[in-house]
Amino acid sequence: MEDRKVTYLVQGNRGSCHGIPLLGFVLCLAEMADFVDHRLFEHHLKVAYLAFRLGEVLRLSERSLWNLLLGGLLHDIGAFSYQERLDALHFEFHNPHRHAFVAYTLLRDFDPFVSLAEVIRFHHVPWEEGRGRGVPFESHVVHFADRVSIVCSFREDPLGEIWEKEPFLRSFVPRLFHPEIFEAFRKLLSRDYVWLDLASSHLRRIVHDLVPPGKLCLNTEDFLRFCRIIAHLIDFRSAFTATHSAGVAYVARRLGELTGLPRGKHELLFAAGLLHDLGKIAIPVEILEKPGPLTEKEMRIMKSHAYYTFAALSWIQNLKDIALWASEHHERCNGRGYPFGRTKEELLFESRVMAVADVFTALSEDRPYRPALRPQRVREILEDMAASGGLDTDIVAMLLDHFDEIRASCREVQEQSALEYAAFRQEIVRFAG
Ligand SMILES: [Fe+2]
Ligand SMILES: [Fe+2]
Ligand SMILES: [Fe+2]
Structure with missing residues (x-):
């Protein structure tokens, strides 16, 4: 064909x-x-x-x-x-x-x-x-x-x-x-x-080196479409993560708009959101889906995904910024995040946006070990994390100011993803057992 x-x-x-x-x-x-x-x-x-x-x-x-x-x-x-x-x-x-x-x-x-x-x-x-x-x-x-x-x-x-x-x-x-x-x-x-x-x-x-330089290049439009495919590869491994990257990508882009980042960066933030958990491909599904608390060893394996995202993306030509924003989504302003332990001054603004988008989306979703939290509880946790120096206070304030709007649109985006996931599961069961 x-x-x-x-x-x-x-x-x-x-x-x-x-x-x-x-x-x-x-x-x-x-x-x-x-x-x-x-x-x-x-x-x-x-x-x-x-x-x-x-x-x-x-x-x-x-x-x-x-x-x-x-x-x-x-x-x-x-x-x-x-x-x-x-x-x-x-x-x-x-x-x-x-x-x-x-x-x-x-x-x-x-x-x-x-x-x-x-x-x-x-x-x-x-x-x-x-x-x-x-x-x-x-x-x-x-x-x-x-x-x-x-x-x-x-x-x-x-x-x-x-x-x-x-x-x-x-x-x-x-x-x-x-x-x-x-x-x-x-x-x-x-x-x-x-x-x-x-x-x-x-x-x-x-x-x-088997491919001559300049061959097999993606233009921006195809790059973004390929990022969506990759997000499915990351998310569809487990029903618990099936809509996560789509949600983070949406929220990161919206926060980029609200905080006044230049237009050109909005789609790049979206791409970083789609790719931020790329390293999870290296994490066994058995750990991603574990219904109870992880052991210390499993936790260490799980945390390594942020490093793997960095290791994979950072050496790709023309992708340096996105690689950094994506792989710093578990960093915290107080230096207590991973994998680098960077502080607010060392983190790019876009990376801090990714961190807020990731926490917000994760709290609003079902997890193997707990159901989605109620909106009021999500607000409280975000406020606490900003107050204790984990998340960027200005970015959290911006999200809280537009909480209902962002929450509703994020849900919509994730519902669309959930439909795609359901269709995917059905096709697999029907044709491949
Ligand atoms: Fe992550
Ligand atoms: Fe093989
Ligand atoms: Fe095979």
């Missing part, structure tokens, strides 16, 4: 990216997803790299190569729980299509990703002597690269290891693997650099 819109492929051929580099953004998502457990270390990177190299040998089109690279980086992003991610490490496992379908359902709404979503949707379809030909060829390539990355550790002696695993992989042709793809793999066997790249500690940079 052809993509409906290809803006991200046509902006600038050489030179630097004027918008947001899509690959850098996708790389950070992949990295987040693999932080969940050390056994997943760089899994998405390895699959992306190998799928791309196989695609080169198979002389696939440029479009297919990008699909292999981005598809490899995102293929397991729909495996929300810790258990699902670990299950996918087995060579053959029960219901492999669920996580593929989840990723497809979320990514297909982003126009430039229409064909990529299809590739991911079918990345566990076996070749079955040709009966698997009804799905995109790239899906079979990602499938093969995925299975190679499961059976090989790429740690010690990667060159010996890959030759040693060749007969095992061959035994699954043509039941699991397409014969042509296996032939391409045979050609790669004698190219030492491929297997040494996979074992390299610089794999991230190597993958990054």
Whole structure:
């Protein structure tokens, strides 16, 4: 299927990216997803790299190569729980299509990703002597690269290891693997650099450099639309967070307007709101959904999400401001926040806006361990947090002055998100069990 819109492929051929580099953004998502457990270390990177190299040998089109690279980086992003991610490490496992379908359902709404979503949707379809030909060829390539990355550790002696695993992989042709793809793999066997790249500690940079500078750039409009998709990826992992980022984004933008920040910043605050909990992709759903109080260890894991948001976003070209505002949403003016422990003087105004938006939204929502608080209680807590030096007093005062209006609009935005979440859940249950 052809993509409906290809803006991200046509902006600038050489030179630097004027918008947001899509690959850098996708790389950070992949990295987040693999932080969940050390056994997943760089899994998405390895699959992306190998799928791309196989695609080169198979002389696939440029479009297919990008699909292999981005598809490899995102293929397991729909495996929300810790258990699902670990299950996918087995060579053959029960219901492999669920996580593929989840990723497809979320990514297909982003126009430039229409064909990529299809590739991911079918990345566990076996070749079955040709009966698997009804799905995109790239899906079979990602499938093969995925299975190679499961059976090989790429740690010690990667060159010996890959030759040693060749007969095992061959035994699954043509039941699991397409014969042509296996032939391409045979050609790669004698190219030492491929297997040494996979074992390299610089794999991230190597993958990054596969795309010429200036390719795969997002303009501002597409960037914002992609942020919405990412917010779904973050929020839809649990019913308890399903509408959180949408609410924070709305409130942050509204506070930006009310406090007189320049117009150009309003949408950027909105984007920061959508991305602020990005690091939660690295937190097992089992912790996000725990119905009782977290243990100290679980609390430490949970708190690390703010750092991960920073680690992921801060190195993306042209995204420095948003990265900072987003990752400082748990900082407090009195220096008692995390992950940096910065004080009011050290925090940007926009970061303090994010903190207020996050607290307000969180208090107004159901949590696994308590129902949403009543409006009066939300007001009191915000006042207390401002008085004790946690939240910025001026920003809290502005919110309290417009409390009913902000609360009503935020609810509306979140109700819309809740509908989208319900439709998403229904589709998953119907088509993927
Ligand atoms: Fe998978
Ligand atoms: Fe995988
Ligand atoms: Fe957070």
